[in-house]
Amino acid sequence: MEEIKTKIHECGLKATQQRIAIYKTMQKLGHASAENVVDNLKRKYPSITFATIYNVLESFVNCGLLVRRCSRNNKMYFDVNTYDHAHLYNMCDNTYEDYNDPELFKKIKAYLQSMDLGDFDLNSVELLLIGTKKKDGDIVNKKLKK
């Protein structure tokens, strides 16, 4: 709790109740869209709005407290774990699960470092393993959830 305040302060941001609550929610959810965050906070903070959520998430991304994640359903997702790791992306419901495999990332990064990417300045690597949970298999090829 104090730790979260400190993190936020270290970014040069004020540790408001909303920011603390949003960061806690992200810690709980791991990966989330703005909607996920609102859903999780509405009960405790009925007055919170999307304006604030987006505002805060954006400020967290800018200071490195969160990273954006790619998605295929035209919604922005945020990840509280900013270190290198891959994701299992469930295309049935657009959720992520961490796939932590430092070995794999080390290999990929080592490989890329040996390559010539021209005038491309590599910032980070995102590895998305796209698929389904076996239990969800039956709904693929049908209409996928938004």
Next chain:
Amino acid sequence: MEEIKTKIHECGLKATQQRIAIYKTMQKLGHASAENVVDNLKRKYPSITFATIYNVLESFVNCGLLVRRCSRNNKMYFDVNTYDHAHLYNMCDNTYEDYNDPELFKKIKAYLQSMDLGDFDLNSVELLLIGTKKKDGDIVNKKLKK
């Protein structure tokens, strides 16, 4: 041209002018958002609308003529090249460039096949190399383009 018609027919779809034009545009652009496609077609087909573009792109994805690509700017992107390849994702303007390296993909897939992904049913692997073009470097940390 006839080739495109055939491709579309093979999917069980009717080869309408719009579908042919949209597929041609995707071949020209490689990766594109719905907006990119409209921009490229408005002159030749002033009556074309987003409804049709989305409709057609979606039908192409469903039959495997295109694949969706992940992005970080909450827009849907489509790729005419459906085989395995990585992308250099320019975070300044959310554009993609192919990074064709069968070697790398082979390694990753081989590695993953040897791993246990639990009840996750792997469908495809997306490798995104996120960064900037050196010429764009100066606008990072400032406001990124939508």
Next chain:
DNA sequence: GTGATTGCAAATTTTTTGCAAGATA
């Protein structure tokens, strides 16, 4: 001719903005 497809207009969903009121350091 018939069923699939398009284009229009309107609706929905997701994200952003301006600004007055409120909270933090």
Next chain:
DNA sequence: TATCTTGCAAAAAATTTGCAATCAC
């Protein structure tokens, strides 16, 4: 207190829908 931040309301951006007119087969 000075500045940053929030929440409201409204706008913008992106995608989807219903349906009548049109087109491909």
